[in-house]
Amino acid sequence: MPKRVDHAERRTEIAKALxxxxxxxxxxxxxxxxxxxxxxxSLRLVQYYFETxxxxxxYGLQHLAERFGERVAARSRTVGDNPGPRAMIEALLMxxxxxxxxxxxxxxxxxxYAVLAVTDPALAAQPFIRNPDAAEDVLAGLLRQAQxxxxxxxxxDVQLEAASLLAMSAGLGTSVLVNQRSPRSAxxxxxxxxxxxFQGSDQDP
Amino acid sequence: MPKRVDHAERRTEIAKALxxxxxxxxxxxxxxxxxxxxxxxSLRLVQYYFETxxxxxxYGLQHLAERFGERVAARSRTVGDNPGPRAMIEALLMxxxxxxxxxxxxxxxxxxYAVLAVTDPALAAQPFIRNPDAAEDVLAGLLRQAQxxxxxxxxxDVQLEAASLLAMSAGLGTSVLVNQRSPRSAxxxxxxxxxxxFQGSDQDP
DNA sequence: ACCATCGTGGTACGTTCGTATCACGAAGAA
DNA sequence: TTCTTCGTGATACGAACGTACCACGATGGT
Numbered sequence: 001m002p003k004r005v006d007h008a009e010r011r012t013e014i015a016k017a018l019x020x021x022x023x024x025x026x027x028x029x030x031x032x033x034x035x036x037x038x039x040x041x042s043l044r045l046v047q048y049y050f051e052t053x054x055x056x057x058x059y060g061l062q063h064l065a066e067r068f069g070e071r072v073a074a075r076s077r078t079v080g081d082n083p084g085p086r087a088m089i090e091a092l093l094m095x096x097x098x099x100x101x102x103x104x105x106x107x108x109x110x111x112x113y114a115v116l117a118v119t120d121p122a123l124a125a126q127p128f129i130r131n132p133d134a135a136e137d138v139l140a141g142l143l144r145q146a147q148x149x150x151x152x153x154x155x156x157d158v159q160l161e162a163a164s165l166l167a168m169s170a171g172l173g174t175s176v177l178v179n180q181r182s183p184r185s186a187x188x189x190x191x192x193x194x195x196x197x198f199q200g201s202d203q204d205p
Numbered sequence: 206m207p208k209r210v211d212h213a214e215r216r217t218e219i220a221k222a223l224x225x226x227x228x229x230x231x232x233x234x235x236x237x238x239x240x241x242x243x244x245x246x247s248l249r250l251v252q253y254y255f256e257t258x259x260x261x262x263x264y265g266l267q268h269l270a271e272r273f274g275e276r277v278a279a280r281s282r283t284v285g286d287n288p289g290p291r292a293m294i295e296a297l298l299m300x301x302x303x304x305x306x307x308x309x310x311x312x313x314x315x316x317x318y319a320v321l322a323v324t325d326p327a328l329a330a331q332p333f334i335r336n337p338d339a340a341e342d343v344l345a346g347l348l349r350q351a352q353x354x355x356x357x358x359x360x361x362d363v364q365l366e367a368a369s370l371l372a373m374s375a376g377l378g379t380s381v382l383v384n385q386r387s388p389r390s391a392x393x394x395x396x397x398x399x400x401x402x403f404q405g406s407d408q409d410p
Numbered sequence: 411a412c413c414a415t416c417g418t419g420g421t422a423c424g425t426t427c428g429t430a431t432c433a434c435g436a437a438g439a440a
Numbered sequence: 441t442t443c444t445t446c447g448t449g450a451t452a453c454g455a456a457c458g459t460a461c462c463a464c465g466a467t468g469g470t
Contacts, residue, residue, distance in 0.1 A: 004467080005417070026324035028233045031457060042419060043458095053458065112320050114383055118313050119231035124383070132385060163394055164373060167380065171372030174379075178319055178329070180337060181368075189368055209437080210447070236427060247449060248428095258428060 011049050014039045015063040018056060023105020027112035032056070054122060061113050061126055068106065068131075071095055085146035086198050089139060093169050093190050098176050099183045107177050136162050143197070151198055161197055168193065216254050219244045220268040223261060228310020232317035237261070259327060266318050266331055273311065273336075276300055290351035291403050294344060298374050298395050303381050304388045312382050341367050348402070356403055366402055373398065 017039035022030045032053055036043045050056035075095040079087040098107040117123040136159075143158035152158075172189060175181035222244035227235045237258055241248045255261035280300040284292045303312040322328040341364075348363035357363075377394060380386035 024324075026320065028321070029324070032459090033457080044419060044421095045417080047459075048417070051459095108320065108323050111316070114379065115231065115313065115317050115320055116233070117383055119229075119234070132380070157397070160394060160397055163386075163390075164398065167376030167394065168369060168372045169376070170379060171374070171376035174319065174375060175337070175372065178322055185368075189365060189372065192362070192365055193369065237429090238427080249449060249451095250447080252429075253447070256429090 007049065011059060012063060014046055014049060015060045018060045019064055019109055022109045027109055058126065064109060065127065065131055085142045085151065086194060089142050090194065092139065093165060094187065096169050097173050097183060097186055104177060107173050136166055139165060153199055156197060165193065212254065216264060217268060219251055219254060220265045223265045224269055224314055227314045232314055263331065269314060270332065270336055290347045290356065291399060294347050295399065297344065298370060299392065301374050302378050302388060302391055309382060312378050341371055344370060358404060361402060370398065
């Protein structure tokens, strides 16, 4: 039975198990045995594909970042074929809000990694630090695009507004995560600022 | 030597040690023995004053919230005797940004607690969930006060702007914490939005 | 057909953690 | 004084963790 196995696929499956159990019980409470059980494999196998726990965590973070990218892309595709910049921005921001159970787990694990990264140099060096910067540039690009289409006033500082929206989204996301704020009200706050930036363009039916 | 001892004082000192070491190495890496060593007492004493680790964490969170209140109060007092609402709001927002080493530790530990609270019911029930709500009301009150003094346009939704500023502050704080954004630029973003809300009033020398 | 290697299981080891137990000196109450 | 309670130390215990070790069946190369 034990043929040659695709390592990458196996590693991904285990990483997915890691994210699942971390989303359920918190990353701090996850051990290798838990990951093994969740993935339905033996402890030895987790050791085999990731020699050490640190490597497992690192790979888990990578996997999480990838999944986030896919999530945003999927949400973007939902808004239609030729969405305006605003619809695209909305999709991007809403995708990073912990609305359903999956994205809640997502936010939780991501925040856990962020906390770990403050004290763990190996994690701090990961691209997870570079990704949000890229997101800010993308958002700023969309805003500039909207500006050139006269949807946004020329005086608006797009880079700064992009940073603001992202920071707000992150802050609101955390509030939603700890059940301090409802997803609905978080969306309302973001919509308000989009309305402000896209002055003159109104859209809530 | 062993006279009667003020329990509250002792507990506070131990809680301070907990926060210190958690700020240095991350809350996840803190054990009772570390706290004992940091406080300069024996492990037994930590056990004696807090029977269980959970109680220690709970008390630590309380202590942290209190210190945050004092921190904000102190920062408010700095702005002078009769500060305008804007100066007060600035003090409040800047106080919750991780600028110096102390407030960095502060943010880190606070965020760690937030992550734990998602999966730990005992922590989730703590006032730490209620505090930010109060902060939002205070901020909204200050904005309304400014509105009545004609420093803020009448059309502004103060509650919503308060929520926005707080969310932004939290999000920016995290960015600063993971060295993804400089404190200076975080301050700039906040200042921008204060300038927007306090339209017409300018103040940076 | 043989052998090296791969995938896998089981299990043991050393450490660390939170907690519990035993012991004892000092101080206030009687 | 005598005794009870308080504060403190040292140490032990059981569990859980990450990791290492050993064994073995299956497979592919030669």
